[in-house]
Amino acid sequence: xxxxxxxxxxxxxxxxxxxxxxxxxxxxxxxxxxxxxxxxxxxxxxxxxxxxxxxxxxxxxxxxxxxxxxxxxxxxxxxxxxxxxxxxxxxxxxxxxxxxxxxxxxxxxxxxxxxxxxxxxxxxxxxxxxxxxxxxxxxxxxxxxxxxxxxxxxxxxxxxxxxxxxxxxxxxxxxxxxxxxxxxxxxxxxxxxxxxxxxxxxxxxxxxxxxxxxxxxxxxxxxxxxxxxxxxxxxxxxxxxxxxxxxxxxxxxxxxxxxxx
Amino acid sequence: xxxxxxxxxxxxxxxxxxxxxxxxxxxxxxxxxxxxxxxxxxxxxxxxxxxxxxxxxxxxxxxxxxxxxxxxxxxxxxxxxxxxxxxxxxxxxxxxxxxxxxxxxxxxxxxxxxxxxxxxxxxxxxxxxxxxxxxxxxxxxxxxxxxxxxxxxxxxxxxxxxxxxxxxxxxxxxxxxxxxxxxxxxxxxxxxxxxxxxxxxxxxxxxxxxxxxxxxxxxxxxxxxxxxxxxxxxxxxxxxxxxxxxxxxxxxxxxxxxxxxxxxxxxxxxxxxxxxxxxxxxxxxxxxxxxxxxxxxxxxxxxxxxxxxxxxxxxxxxxxxxxxxxxxxxxxxxxxxxxxxxxxxxxxxxxxxxxxxxxxxxxxxxxxxxxxxxx
Amino acid sequence: xxxxxxxxxxxxxxxxxxxxxxxxxxxxxxxxxxxxxxxxxxxxxxxxxxxxxxxxxxxxxxxxxxxxxxxxxxxxxxxxxxxxxxxxxxxxxxxxxxxxxxxxxxxxxxxxxxxxxxxxxxxxxxxxxxxxxxxxxxxxxxxxxxxxxxxxxxxxxxxxxxxxxxxxxxxxxxxxxxxxxxxxxxxxxxxxxxxxxxxxxxxxxxxxxxxxxxxxxxxxxxxxxxxxxxxxxxxxxxxxxxxxxxxxxxxxxxxxxxxxxxxxxxxxxxxxxxxxxxxxxxxxxxxxxxxxxxxxxxxxxxxxxxxxxxxxx
Numbered sequence: 001x002x003x004x005x006x007x008x009x010x011x012x013x014x015x016x017x018x019x020x021x022x023x024x025x026x027x028x029x030x031x032x033x034x035x036x037x038x039x040x041x042x043x044x045x046x047x048x049x050x051x052x053x054x055x056x057x058x059x060x061x062x063x064x065x066x067x068x069x070x071x072x073x074x075x076x077x078x079x080x081x082x083x084x085x086x087x088x089x090x091x092x093x094x095x096x097x098x099x100x101x102x103x104x105x106x107x108x109x110x111x112x113x114x115x116x117x118x119x120x121x122x123x124x125x126x127x128x129x130x131x132x133x134x135x136x137x138x139x140x141x142x143x144x145x146x147x148x149x150x151x152x153x154x155x156x157x158x159x160x161x162x163x164x165x166x167x168x169x170x171x172x173x174x175x176x177x178x179x180x181x182x183x184x185x186x187x188x189x190x191x192x193x194x195x196x197x198x199x200x201x202x203x204x205x206x207x208x209x210x211x212x213x214x215x216x217x218x219x220x221x222x223x224x225x226x227x228x229x230x231x232x233x234x235x236x237x238x239x240x241x242x243x244x245x246x247x248x249x250x251x252x253x254x255x256x257x258x259x260x261x
Numbered sequence: 262x263x264x265x266x267x268x269x270x271x272x273x274x275x276x277x278x279x280x281x282x283x284x285x286x287x288x289x290x291x292x293x294x295x296x297x298x299x300x301x302x303x304x305x306x307x308x309x310x311x312x313x314x315x316x317x318x319x320x321x322x323x324x325x326x327x328x329x330x331x332x333x334x335x336x337x338x339x340x341x342x343x344x345x346x347x348x349x350x351x352x353x354x355x356x357x358x359x360x361x362x363x364x365x366x367x368x369x370x371x372x373x374x375x376x377x378x379x380x381x382x383x384x385x386x387x388x389x390x391x392x393x394x395x396x397x398x399x400x401x402x403x404x405x406x407x408x409x410x411x412x413x414x415x416x417x418x419x420x421x422x423x424x425x426x427x428x429x430x431x432x433x434x435x436x437x438x439x440x441x442x443x444x445x446x447x448x449x450x451x452x453x454x455x456x457x458x459x460x461x462x463x464x465x466x467x468x469x470x471x472x473x474x475x476x477x478x479x480x481x482x483x484x485x486x487x488x489x490x491x492x493x494x495x496x497x498x499x500x501x502x503x504x505x506x507x508x509x510x511x512x513x514x515x516x517x518x519x520x521x522x523x524x525x526x527x528x529x530x531x532x533x534x535x536x537x538x539x540x541x542x543x544x545x546x547x548x549x550x551x552x553x554x555x556x557x558x559x560x561x562x563x564x565x566x567x568x569x570x571x572x573x574x575x576x577x578x579x580x581x582x583x584x585x586x587x588x589x590x591x592x593x594x595x596x597x598x599x600x601x602x603x604x605x606x607x608x609x610x611x612x613x614x615x616x617x618x619x620x621x622x623x624x625x626x627x628x629x630x631x632x633x634x635x636x
Numbered sequence: 637x638x639x640x641x642x643x644x645x646x647x648x649x650x651x652x653x654x655x656x657x658x659x660x661x662x663x664x665x666x667x668x669x670x671x672x673x674x675x676x677x678x679x680x681x682x683x684x685x686x687x688x689x690x691x692x693x694x695x696x697x698x699x700x701x702x703x704x705x706x707x708x709x710x711x712x713x714x715x716x717x718x719x720x721x722x723x724x725x726x727x728x729x730x731x732x733x734x735x736x737x738x739x740x741x742x743x744x745x746x747x748x749x750x751x752x753x754x755x756x757x758x759x760x761x762x763x764x765x766x767x768x769x770x771x772x773x774x775x776x777x778x779x780x781x782x783x784x785x786x787x788x789x790x791x792x793x794x795x796x797x798x799x800x801x802x803x804x805x806x807x808x809x810x811x812x813x814x815x816x817x818x819x820x821x822x823x824x825x826x827x828x829x830x831x832x833x834x835x836x837x838x839x840x841x842x843x844x845x846x847x848x849x850x851x852x853x854x855x856x857x858x859x860x861x862x863x864x865x866x867x868x869x870x871x872x873x874x875x876x877x878x879x880x881x882x883x884x885x886x887x888x889x890x891x892x893x894x895x896x897x898x899x900x901x902x903x904x905x906x907x908x909x910x911x912x913x914x915x916x917x918x919x920x921x922x923x924x925x926x927x928x929x930x931x932x933x934x935x936x937x938x939x940x941x942x943x944x945x946x947x948x949x
Contacts, residue, residue, distance in 0.1 A: 084793045091797075106801070110808055113801045120804065121797025127807055127873040149808050269721040270730075340687035344662075345653060444665075446682040446857035449785045575783050585855045588692030592772070595694065595724050599717045599754045599913055602899055603816030603835040606881045611810060 002036045002223060007069055009034050009175055009207050010055070015064035017050050023231035024050035028064070030226065030236070034174060037201060037208040039222030039239060041215060041254070047231035048211045049179065055209065056096055056177040057086050068175070091121055095168030095176035099183060101160035104167070105152050111138065111163055112148040118171045137166040141196060158189035162196070169200065176201075178210045182217060194220050215258060219243055227251045284329050298322035307513075307542025308332060312583065313339030314443060314462045315346075316512055316541055333464075333583050340584055343443075351439070353497040353506050357516045357539075358420075360492040362411055364543075367418045368486040369520055375415040380491060382545075418488040419518050419535065428520065428533040449575050456558055456578060461539060463581030465547040471571040472553030480557050480569030484536065487520035491543050515540050517548035521556045524563050534563060656703040656736040662686060666704035666859070670850060673861035678823030679791070680774050685857040695728055695753060697852030698770035701859060702751050705766065705850075706732065711739045713747035718755035718896065718913035725753070744916050754817075756838040758895045758917040761847035763864060769832045771853040774860065776820045776830040796828050799871055807876055816881070821868050828871070829860060837880045837896045842868040885910040890921035891928040906935020 008031040017024035025047035032038055042048045053059035055066050057078050067075045071093065078086060090096070098104040105114055115134040116124070124130050131148075138145055141162040152160055161181060168176060181197065182190040198221055201208055210221050218225055218239060225242045227235040227250065235248040246252045285292065299306055299322040309321040313336045321339060328334035364380025367373050379385065422428040442458040451459070460468060475482060493513055497506040517538040525531025536556030538548035557571040558578075570576050580586060654660065662684075669683035688696040706712065712732055716725040720742040728751060729740050741747050744757045753770040761767060777787045780798050790796070799820055806814045819836040823829045831842060832851060842849065842862060849862040862868060872878040886893045888909045895917055897910040909932045912918035 087793055087795070109801055109805055112808055113804050116804055117797050117801050120800040121795065125800070125872075125874050127804060128875050130804065130873075131808075269723055269726040273723060273726055273730075337687070337691065341689045344686040344688065345657065345659070347659060348661075444684045446684055448682065449783070575785070579784075584687060585692045588694060588696075589772070589855055590693075591691060592693030595753075596717045596722055597754070597833075598898060599835055599896070600817040600833050602897070602913075603837070603881060605899065606883075607814050607816050611812075611814070614811065 002033050004033055006033055007075070008032060008067075009036075009069050010209075011065075011067040011075065012055055013065050013067070015051070015054055015061050015066065017054050017059065018062045023047070025054070025228070025231045028226075028233055030233075032175070032207050032209065034207050035202075035205040036224065037210060037222040039218035039225045040209060040211045040228060041213065041218050041225060042228035043213055043254075045230070046228040048228050050231075051228070052177055052179055052209065052211045056094070057090055058096075091118055092171045093173050093175065095173040097161070097164050097168060097176065097178040097181050099180040101152070101157070101164045104164040105160060107153050108151065110149045110151060111143070111155075114152065114163055114167045115170050118167065122171065133170060134166075137170050138163075140169075140200065141166045142192075156189075157185050158193055161185065161193055165197065165200070169204070169206075172204065173206065175207045175209075178208060180212055180214075181210065183212070183214065190217075197221060215243060215254065227254065284327070293326055295319055295322045295326060298325050304543060305330075305332060305335075307540070307544050308465060308547070309335045309339055310542060311540040311544050311547065312336045312462050312464065313343065315339050315343045316510075333587050337584050337587065350498065350500075352509070353499065354433075355494045355496060355512075355514065357490065357494060357514065358415075358417060360415075360490055360494050360514070360516075362415050362490055362492040363513075364491040365415060365488065366486070367488045369418060369488075370421075373418055373421070375412040378411060381543075415490075417518070419520070422487070422520070422533060426530075426532065429524075429535060447578060449578075450561075451574060451578060453555075453559070453562075456574070457537065457539075457555060459578045459581055460551045460554055463551075464583035464586070465544070465550065467581055467583070467586075468550040468554050469546060471557070471577060472550035474569065475553050475557050475571045480560065480567075480572045481522075482534075482536075482553075482556050482565075483522040484519045484553055484556065485521075486549065487518040487535075489515070489517045489545060489548065491515040491545065513542050515543050515545055515548045517545070517552045519549075519552040519556060534559070653735055655708075656706050656732065657688070658686065658700065658703045662700075663704040666700055669859045670701065670704065670861065673850070673859050674848070674863050676827070677862050677866050678821075678827030678829040678860060680853075680858040680860045682857055683859050685854045688854065689731065690727065692855035693772060694724065695751070695770040696854030697856075697859070698751050698753070698768050698854075699728060699731065699852070700854060701768050701850050701852035702732070702749060703736075705768075706736055706738060706749060708736075708738065710748045711741050711746055713741050713744060713750045713916075714752075715750070715755060715757070715915075716753040717898070718757070719915040721915065742916055743920075744914075754833050754835075755896070755913060756834055756841045758912070758914045759920075760841075761845060763846040765847040767845075767847055767849050769834075769849065769851045771830065771832045771851045771858075772855075773818075774830055774851065774853040774856050774858040776828050791827060794826070796822075799828055800873070803871060803873065803876075807873070813872065813876060813878075819878075820871050822871060823862055823868050824866050825869075829862075829868075831868075835881060835896060836870065836878070839868070839870045839878070840880065844868075883910055885933055886928060887912045887918060888928040888930050888932070890918045890926045892918070892921060892926070902932045907932040908935065909933070 010032040013029050015028040016026045028051055030038065040048045040051060050059070054061045060079055066078050068078050069075050070089070078089070081089070096104065106117070112131060112134040115137050116130040119130050119133060134148060135145055138148060143159060143162050147155070152163055155163065182193050185193065194217060210217070212218055222239050225237065225239045226233050227242065227248065229250050235242055235246065235251045242251060243255055246255050299318050302325065305325055306318050306321045309324055309332060310316050310318065313321065320342065321335070324335035324338040325332070327338060362378060364382060365375065365378045367377065419428055423430055440455050442455055447455055447459065474480070491513065493511050495508045496510040496512060498509045499506040519536035521534045521536055523531040523533045534556065536552035538551030538555065540548045554571055554577060557569070558574055560567050560572040567573060666683055669681045673679065673681045685697065685700060688699055690696055690699065702712070712729065714720065714725045714729040716722040719725065732738060733740055744750065744759045747765065749766050749768065750757065751768045751770070756767065775787055777790055777798065780802060781787050781790065803813050806812070815836070817835045818830055818833040819839055821829050821831055821839060821842065831839060844865050844867065845862070846864050848864055851860045870878040881896070883897050885897065887895060887897060889911050892912055896913045898913045900909045900911060901907070902909055
């Protein structure tokens with residue numbers, strides 16, 4: 001399903017980020033191919049959030065590079081792009097789904113406007129078409145279309161996350177970053193949302209980096225898994241292999257710590 | 262037949278005549294003199310000079326008289342006058358360490374070199390209305406002169422803390438040109454000198470409320486009044502022709518240095534941080550409020566999270582000027598009927614569309630959240 | 637218009653003040669900002685706004701721009717709400733008469749500089765005229781982004797999607813774009829600009845205008861400009877195109893069906909008269925023999941049920 005002969009969509013090399021004397025993350029390298037989902041797991045303080053910020057253009061690294069295969073110019077170091085180029089990338093070819101939907105939505109405009117904004121930002125000027133696209137995506141994320149004109153503040157957490165996903169996917173990005181997309185949601189809501197995400201990602205061939213502390217989420221969504229601890233990657237491989245046959249003692253600890261139901 | 266009402270010019274002139282009459286009040290009562298205002302309402306004069314950004318007690322007194330005691334209006338008058346004054350240069354920075362002290366207190370130490378000098382202050386009075394002031398009585402008896410003069414050595418309390426390295430120290434870069442808020446507009450994010458200038462001429466009431474809010478937990482920074490001093494400082498100016506500074510004036514200023522929450526980390530040893538306030542004349546409340554807000558606005562620079570209004574640069578600095586605030590709030594009195602007409606046209610059209618929809622209300626399928634875009 | 641003034645030429649003005657009140661240094665600073673503004677159509681140039689004898693919010697930006705460009709040979713017209721005799725217009729005209737001694741006029745055709753609040757004159761302006769708008773809030777993005785540091789970036793990077801989001805919301809909520817005044821425009825296909833609170837009725841006049849258009853915001857300390865013959869397009873959607881206001885009535889005084897009308901309530905039963913907002917335009921038409929009906933229109937009882945909530949659905 002994932003063609004590893006195609007050039008990598010995202011290539012991270014020796015990425016490090018320090019905060020004064022403290023290590024955020026150190027010497028992280030990986031490739032990501034179109035349609036591939038990479039899970040990054042670790043506990044708090046593992047460096048996974050720092051890593052996510054660095055590779056999604058939100059935080060310049062102290063060392064190393066993040067290369068993205070742009071549509072127009074081929075592979076480019078995202079931190080060598082000009083700010084306008086990077087911001088454009090983040091609005092079109094990339095998506096970021098934040099842990100807290102309030103960080104990724106405009107709370108004071110309707111659901112429809114939230115979904116349509118990216119289209120309007122790149123020049124869409126037909127109200128009817130924008131609204132149709134919004135209807136289309138809201139139904140893809142299984143939201144009640146009757147709420148298209150409602151404000152996100154009136155939605156449940158799960159609905160806000162679905163809206164965030166729709167808002168990102170409307171420009172058909174090739175790469176989506178997700179930071180703890182389901183934490184804070186009720187378990188049954190989580191399950192439905194994960195199913196949705198998995199389905200959409202497969203259907204649309206989107207590459208994804210999902211940061212999570214929840215091994216269950218990682219198992220369900222990702223093809224490959226990176227386990228982080230203290231800023232470094234301690235284990236890296238196919239998800240099922242890493243979770244079923246962990247090699248590193250820390251991974252073994254994580255896997256064995258999951259409470260049985 | 263409708264005839265548009267004319268006579269704007271005449272109406273304005275009459276309004277001004279009426280204003281002059283109100284200002285004068287009962288003509289059987291003596292008119293206020295500028296000197297009386299300057300001498301006996303000196304704190305009003307000090308505030309008008311501070312927020313008017315112009316040091317001239319006589320002009321400030323005149324502004325107060327012309328404004329009928331409305332201080333914000335008086336500040337506006339002084340600022341507008343200031344616009345017309347030619348600028349021929351900048352003075353040397355005043356040195357408050359060399360101040361001829363008339364009041365100097367510190368809450369951080371029981372006693373300090375030079376002592377606690379109470380000076381003229383409301384702080385030690387009881388707030389009981391004094392009816393003897395209602396009668397124009399005798400001038401008060403002169404204060405007895407002390408045997409010893411005030412100590413010439415009045416080191417700043419912050420200097421004493423500094424000797425131990427306990428308080429942050431900032432050294433001015435004297436060669437750099439100073440930003441001038443009265444000449445250039447503010448840009449955000451603003452650096453400290455622009456912020457301090459903005460606060461110095463900012464509305465006392467606004468800064469007082471914001472300073473108060475920090476004490477009540479909206480961005481708490483644990484202030485102590487390190488030192489408040491009031492007295493005279495010399496103003497020096499170096500004319501080009503001479504090439505050295507000469508004394509051109511002596512003015513009264515009030516300075517407040519707050520000592521705030523200490524900051525540090527495992528690498529940098531903790532130090533107290535500072536807030537600073539400075540006014541013309543004896544505007545103590547303003548100087549203290551200014552110091553509290555100054556410190557709050559340093560939140561970002563000191564690595565504190567910005568959670569409270571007093572810490573929000575754009576919120577504080579964009580709304581501190583009472584001349585701007587007063588103008589814009591009161592501009593709502595200007596005619597806005599053209600724009601209002603535009604709104605009337607829109608609202609009428611929307612209501613008409615609803616009426617027409619109600620009449621045609623046979624097919625609910627039509628009404629899917631969109632009304633016909635009739636114009 | 638911008639030449640220096642010798643002692644001999646200076647007209648009789650308020651003693652102790654420079655011509656047009658501001659000192660020459662300040663005028664130079666403002667003219668420099670204005671030139672920058674003209675060079676970048678629609679871009680807001682910061683300037684060191686001075687306190688003026690009128691309050692902020694009452695036209696100090698417009699006054700400073702006018703004061704910096706006006707010369708002894710200019711003829712000044714000042715209007716507010718389209719009329720020369722509203723108190724604010726009278727006040728500003730008196731200010732310039734006092735401090736510059738220039739000729740003033742109520743006739744649009746005779747003015748070389750027109751300072752205006754909230755309207756563009758009905759009569760088309762010429763290449764030898766300058767119109768100066770008074771602007772309360774120069775930043776069109778301010779309604780959605782209160783921070784100046786962020787809006788500056790948005791302009792620099794042309795991140796204007798959020799403007800259409802605002803218009804989308806209005807259509808979704810009301811079925812139409814309801815913004816009636818200060819309707820945002822795009823200038824020269826680049827900067828989004830606030831035209832000042834003129835009714836949208838006046839927006840089309842800005843497009844390709846032969847006169848120079850200058851905008852002064854004193855309190856917010858910004859100057860911007862639209863050079864002559866520049867494209868100015870009001871934002872809209874293809875399927876919800878920009879439209880202007882219209883009335884069922886004509887001007888009761890001059891009969892005009894083309895001008896912006898003011899509504900005047902004539903009795904306590906809701907009778908109303910509609911008259912031209914542009915007083916000079918109306919008078920010129922009447923002098924040319926046009927006449928309106930002069931009759932008030934009776935008030936209409938409102939049959940809209942207020943039980944149906946504000947949503948038009």
